[in-house]
């Protein structure tokens with residue numbers, strides 16, 4: 118297991134992100150700390166995926182800073198790091214990935230070890246154990262020799278997650294990771310995220326649409342609206358009913374579940390205003 122003291126998180130400040138000449142994120146900041154889960158929520162098109170992709174250096178920031186502290190020492194400018202060095206510290210499970218042709222599940226999970234192999238396919242003594250562990254954690258070990266093209270959407274999602282886990286990073290970014298998953302795997306992936314944060318000290322940043330899931334899972338919730346951070350903090354603070362109603366343009370009510378003490382939200386439609 119990784120020592121907590123060796124780990125650091127990722128800190129982004131004042132990120133401006135654009136497509137062409139259109140700004141879609143206007144100066145957002147985010148701090149992902151070791152051992153904690155940050156959920157990004159917000160309406161469609163509010164900039165969640167773009168922000169996550171920028172944190173993973175898959176979308177170039179027009180301005181702003183992203184820093185990571187790879188070895189527990191001084192924070193480094195992530196944008197200046199060598200790609201392979203950065204990939205040892207930060208990984209992203211993105212929303213949609215093309216299905217590779219002719220590859221087995223094991224091949225795809227092993228791809229997660231690419232930052233450790235280098236250009237000349239150098240030895241990666243920890244690779245086999247990391248791949249095995251990632252497949253066990255995500256429940257895909259029994260699929261190891263199957264072609265990824267044969268898999269269901271949910272199985273494939275777990276294979277991609279296994280590939281990210283094999284990368285063995287201290288920052289894990291997940292864009293709607295429970296898409297396509299049935300109830301069992303959804304709960305298991307949430308449990309896994311919790312364990313990765315709490316036991317292994319990983320800094321987790323996750324985009325979720327379900328506000329109740331965000332409230333249940335995250336230490337810190339960030340509400341994005343039209344590319345700006347509308348609220349941030351513990352769920353009970355950030356998920357304010359009036360603010361959410363404004364952000365989502367629909368009436369949203371909240372209450373605290375008396376059994377769990379967790380915040381629950383409900384969008385009130387025209388036919389369920391009871």
Ligand SMILES: Nc1ncnc2c1ncn2[C@@H]1O[C@H](COP(=O)(O)OP(=O)(O)OP(=O)(O)O)[C@@H](O)[C@H]1O
Nearest residue numbers: 136137141159160161162163164165166167168341
């Ligand atoms: N490739 C692209 N080219 C141009 N504009 C884009 C592109 N991708 C996204 N956008 C725009 O950027 C804005 C933010 O999109 P983004 O996908 O980050 O939002 P999101 O909050 O993740 O949305 P969703 O909840 O629907 O996944 C939207 O206005 C979207 O139309």
